[in-house]
Amino acid sequence: MDAAAAFGRVLRRARRRAGLTQEQLGLEADLRRTYVSLLELGQQQPSLTTILKLATALQHQPGELVDLVVSEMEKVANGN
Amino acid sequence: MDAAAAFGRVLRRARRRAGLTQEQLGLEADLRRTYVSLLELGQQQPSLTTILKLATALQHQPGELVDLVVSEMEKVANGN
DNA sequence: GTCAAATTCCCACTATTGTGGGAAGACGAA
DNA sequence: TTCGTCTTCCCACAATAGTGGGAATTTGAC
Numbered sequence: 001m002d003a004a005a006a007f008g009r010v011l012r013r014a015r016r017r018a019g020l021t022q023e024q025l026g027l028e029a030d031l032r033r034t035y036v037s038l039l040e041l042g043q044q045q046p047s048l049t050t051i052l053k054l055a056t057a058l059q060h061q062p063g064e065l066v067d068l069v070v071s072e073m074e075k076v077a078n079g080n
Numbered sequence: 081m082d083a084a085a086a087f088g089r090v091l092r093r094a095r096r097r098a099g100l101t102q103e104q105l106g107l108e109a110d111l112r113r114t115y116v117s118l119l120e121l122g123q124q125q126p127s128l129t130t131i132l133k134l135a136t137a138l139q140h141q142p143g144e145l146v147d148l149v150v151s152e153m154e155k156v157a158n159g160n
Numbered sequence: 161g162t163c164a165a166a167t168t169c170c171c172a173c174t175a176t177t178g179t180g181g182g183a184a185g186a187c188g189a190a
Numbered sequence: 191t192t193c194g195t196c197t198t199c200c201c202a203c204a205a206t207a208g209t210g211g212g213a214a215t216t217t218g219a220c
Contacts, residue, residue: 003129021166035208037168044207047177048125049083051146062150066131067143101196115178117197124177127207 005042006072010065012040014058028057085122086152090145092120094138108137 135142
């Protein structure tokens with residue numbers, strides 16, 4: 001699993017846990033609704049500032065979010 | 081201080097601590113020598129995969145690196 | 161099944177990330 | 191000073207991050 005896909009899974013999980021729609025998250029983080037979708041689908045990867053925006057909107061430590069991505073990649077690397 | 085500048089300062093500090101030149105770090109992380117320079121100068125910000133590559137080359141947790149960036153931004157926000 | 165809300169997909173486009181190579185400048189040691 | 195190493199700056203360029211809007215599809219509640 002590449003970083004974009006792992007980030008997408010982590011993002012979707014965190015967004016749902018926060019009870020937000022993609023559009024609401026987009027408003028909070030100042031990102032397009034359709035771009036949030038692309039990220040969750042793992043079709044694009046975020047830049048640093050996008051990571052920071054999303055983490056803030058989701059009320060996470062940015063570093064925590066990144067480490068979740070790393071675990072997600074390891075998880076799948078070790079046969080799910 | 082914006083995210084790119086903060087990342088640059090953190091990156092330079094970590095690289096020097098590791099005793100690497102920009103070129104050596106570039107080789108480890110599979111990034112151009114000149115691009116490492118741009119990042120350290122805060123003239124560009126990294127994408128997620130670039131963050132992961134650099135953290136690995138510097139033997140840091142990626143999330144740790146990101147949180148150092150956040151503290152760097154806060155530090156300066158509060159008058160150094 | 162129906163309906164509204166949520167998400168994905170489509171278009172085109174702009175801005176920025178990252179490559180590639182080389183020249184110029186800065187730095188430190190002898 | 192002189193030499194070698196490290197870093198910055200310059201060029202052009204390719205790839206992808208992110209915008210903007212709208213149509214098609216999926217999803218879940220009723």
